[in-house]
Amino acid sequence: MRHILWVVVVAVCPLANAQTLSPEVKQFVKTDAPVIALEHVRVIDGTGTPARDDQTILLVKGKIGSVGDSTSASVPKDAQILDLHGYSVMPGLVGMHDHMFYPMGGAVFGEMAFSFPRLYLAAGVTTLRTTGSIEPYTDLEIKKHIDDGSSPGPKIHVTGPYLEGKGAFTLQLFELSSPEDAVRTVNYWLDEGADNFKAYNFITDDELSAAIKTAHKRGAKVTGHLCSIGFREAAGLGIDDLEHGLVVDTEFFPWKKPGECPDTPKDMSYISDLDVKAGPEHDMIGDLVRRHVAVTSTLPVFEVEVPGRPTIQSRVLDALSPEARERFLANKARMADTARLKKLYGTEVSPMAGAFKKEMEFEREFVKQGGTLLAGEDPTGIGGVLAGFGDQREVELLVEAGFTPLEAIHIATYNGAHYLGSSQEVGTISAGKQADLIVVKGDPSQKIEDIENVEIVFKDGVGYDSAKLIESVRGLAGTR
Secondary structure: OOOOOHHHHHHHOOOOOHHHOOHHHHOOEEEOOOEEEEEEEEEOOOOOOOOEEEEEEEEEOOEEEEEEEOOOOOOOOOOEEEEOOOEEEEEOEEEOOOOOEEEOOOOOEEEOOOHHHHHHHHOOEEEEEOOOEOOHHHHHHHHHHHHOOOOOOOEEEOEOEOEEOOOOOOOOOOEOOOHHHHHHHHHHHHHHOOOEEEEOOOOOHHHHHHHHHHHHHOOOEEEEOOOOOOHHHHHHHOOOEEEOOHHHOHHHOOOOOOOOOOOOOOOHHHHHHOOOOOHHHHHHHHHHHHOOOEEEEOHHHHHOOOOOOOOOOHHHHHHEOHHHHHHHHHHHHHHOOHHHHHHHHOOOOOHHHHHHHHHHHHHHHHHHOOOOEEEOOOOOOOOOOOOOHHHHHHHHHHHHOOOOHHHHHHHHHHHHHHHOOOOOOOOOOOOOOEOOEEEEEOOOOOOHHHHHOEEEEEEOOEEEEHHHHHHOOOOOEOOO
16 A cells, blocks of 8 residues: 555655765754655645545645646655645745844844744745844854754745844844945845845935945846835835735825934824725825835734734744733733723724724735735734744734735745746746745635645755754743
């Protein structure tokens, strides 16, 4: 009988590429056979088309060799066979706002060089963009160690240090002093190995313009979490992507002055009144679409500030260090403190609830009008959004926003790969592509919450044990 138990398969199949992986990495590998057949599996291919049941995916030396009906699939005799009845396979997630740092309190961020790469990979994130670096040299070293097989983790597109102007909220950010400084910074970090950039709150229009032009000359892209500059102005300057969405577009602050980052209003309820289907907000969407500017959704970092949301998961608390856990839970309680809300906003209802809902409406309308939406998590805020787990939550929230599960998966896989210029290698499941795949128990094409049931993550054909990766960082996230 060909369908033998997984544990037996592992016992009799040597790891073909083990010599390229360090002992630190090999401890998390379930299979590294040269030929692997994933049989009787449901395929969610990332294109947005309906899932296909009872399929066989053949992995050959790190690539997808074939995908087809199990009834007619040709499987080599020497293939390692995984019987995956009841499982789904989908492309690895492409995280487009996935930092390597975590808030430590007091506007200070700590690099999670050990825990975060493992958590991202364990959750099925096989490719990510760091989207702003606090320690760019550390991020580059993390990437190098992952690429050479010394450490476990996803494929990383390292973003250079934040392109910030004067007024940075943390001393960890370098402040640009001129357009010439922006040019120098972009060129320097491209030479060091970064391949994209993120503009930040206080950058001037001249500095942003210089950074974009310099990056584009060398084939790099620029995204932005902006405050001094509105979305339409940034689009006019040639920016490629905008982070977070409507809730950070200050051009709709009634008191905004050109070139200035306005103070965050005490009354954030105005966001709920914005109309994404008509008027200036709708015109902004049209402008972004015409100029081919993408938007990165980061719904989890907003959701965690909404009282009563999300349900706090034990897996998140278990991964956090005791200090980080205590800090997060205290922050979460503060968000729901009615006395605090009354003092700040004159009401016991948090304005984040309405802003969060409006952001969902904006993202749905943006895609409806033809915009390219990317998916990320942003593990910052009050500390409850964790590497990898947040990427899964982002897909679930896209479904809540009105996308179908298949559409949400497409956004979180293909769209990111396409933006990064790697859609010929990853982002969808088809013959010839890299074997970057997630094996999930259940059917996320029907029940999106099943996306959390990741058991095996393939990266370049090597199958990693999700549970082991998560267990290896228990109690460490937030400290290392």
